[in-house]
Amino acid sequence: MKFVAEALNLSPIAAKRLEEKNILRQAFIKHPFFADVIEALKLDRKFGEFEEGTLIAKTVDGLEVVRGYPKIKRALTLHPTIKKHFRGEVVLEEKMNGYNVRVVMFGENVYAITRGGFICPYTTEKARMLINSDFFKDHPNLMLCCEAVGEESPFVPKEIYGVKTIDFYVFDIRDRKTNVALPIKEKEKLAEEYGFNLAPILAEVHVSKAHEVAKDVIEELGRKGREGIVIKDPKMKRQPIKYTTSESNCSDLSFAFRFFGEYGKDFMFSRIIREGFQAFEFDERDEEFKRRCLRLGEAILKAMVESIREVKEGRKVYDKMRLRFYDLEVFELFKEHIRRMGVSAEFSEPFEDNGSYVVWFYRYMKSTTDKIDYILRGNLWQ
């Protein structure tokens, strides 16, 4: 695609290499709701300096590049990992449990791009309602990197934040073309100025005792069922590091074992390994360790038994999400979006609620359902 090479400023050789790699995918559905976008492609894998999920768009304003959100590496132990990777002060910021969205403006409208690089109709509709677009008029080169959280999430519905619908929490403000992140103080100032929610900043502490503070913070977040923290350099010059609570690891495992046919062994294994290192670092007392073991075991087995029971009772295994649309055209667009993402889904009829439309989104877990059914009919394993 010629506009991609131009937007990314690729040499003819690099452009040819990109084409050969076959990693460009359609990033949006042509529709009046996305009127400012003429063409848009996304990178399915990293290419040179450009992250996976990078969006390249021909818009009414011209060519635009929105860099993919970088992978954040993980600490398996707080000590000595924090000390090794940072100098001076570090900021401990809450890592909220939703889905990663980059919000930008093209033409006159706000667009919400999910991690993989798709312009999501569901998220875009909400971003247009909730995000003060003056910010982009004043700072057209910046993007808001947000966690979209709440109960009405099509991807990661959670009740833990008290958000009944869905809302955006900014954790980074970055130059959308270079991916350079603003220092945390500037991010806070802009959030204040434009009225954005921020992912909570929980502590600022010297590296020498950051692991101790982080441990307390993690235990406190765990008690509330929250996901974890991102440890950041206040100037955002060094790469951030993430670290999660046991409750979040277990909640992931619960999800993965509920849908064990769909989820990869790598996903499960990595979360169990996290628990092992945290148990080593955190559990001085036997009863804490025992509680952790029980939590892990229950996360795994309760989830599996629930799915097995469902199939035993003749039902299929589904993940069920409540969604809300303010425009039924967006609902149609979202259905098509989900189809193109390759997700096997069913939707209820929309029903009016307070001037908007509530829809149930059922994600059918065919592999899990089929595997359980096969076993329950008395077939052998292997």
Added chain:
Amino acid sequence: MKFVAEALNLSPIAAKRLEEKNILRQAFIKHPFFADVIEALKLDRKFGEFEEGTLIAKTVDGLEVVRGYPKIKRALTLHPTIKKHFRGEVVLEEKMNGYNVRVVMFGENVYAITRGGFICPYTTEKARMLINSDFFKDHPNLMLCCEAVGEESPFVPKEIYGVKTIDFYVFDIRDRKTNVALPIKEKEKLAEEYGFNLAPILAEVHVSKAHEVAKDVIEELGRKGREGIVIKDPKMKRQPIKYTTSESNCSDLSFAFRFFGEYGKDFMFSRIIREGFQAFEFDERDEEFKRRCLRLGEAILKAMVESIREVKEGRKVYDKMRLRFYDLEVFELFKEHIRRMGVSAEFSEPFEDNGSYVVWFYRYMKSTTDKIDYILRGNLWQ
């Protein structure tokens, strides 16, 4: 190899196909201890009707084929699986937790072949002491399929059977060339006649209530830390099915997570899945379910924390086995055998004990050690 084609009675085309597949491996080390064997190869993978682990040998008696022990499929639920696969009566036999050995006679001596098809010096030495070789003189076409169990096992050391050294428990008697198994009554008769230990036969029951009896048997075995059962057709005309206790699944998991760098995710995943289906089928009461969850969580986390602590304290992660040799030549032979199996191991000096030699066999888990060390030095994951 020409003698293989002749022994397996292969057509020239089949012989060529076997050669192309490149699945023949050396099955023994030339040594006076194995004097009756001139050449021996084994199948590294299934070939036609011949199972993986099939041994083909040129011996002082001529060409011999010892068929590989067939894979036994697993039930994930007792009901309706047993009912679906058997008719009339079934026998519930204890599946002991050791390693699978086929014992045969070549020339004047007994040979012990491990699952993969190797003639094992360690096991052969013990088989020659413990197995009444008159059996083979009377029944040269038969092989004894045994579980080698006990504390002094180089592969699966267990204290649960009260066997301080190592002993053999016959679970099948088969025609070594056709792999046809004798009916259970005949196996019992021969074992009685020649004084062999048998893997315990725990019940004979009609299929209609076999799942209920099996559940009680499994719970009882579980309380003793035993592995599980094999469900058999008394005539051995139908394929047996295995089913394991929760304690055995957890013991496997404990082993796998103690050495998580060495063990595959498939190994771990399959055992967790077994627990899920058993929890579904067995745990009517909440407290049983909770105990199972705790058992699972502890199996995983205790093992990991133990290995992490070892590396933290500057040690390497090892599996440690106590072995006993009656002839130091066999010890030398076993070291070479282990080396050829590709196992990274160290051995203590042998020390005399009661007319035999005790040796400590350390299996070094390099990958687990290195991974933990990398993390504990503050490096990031992914």
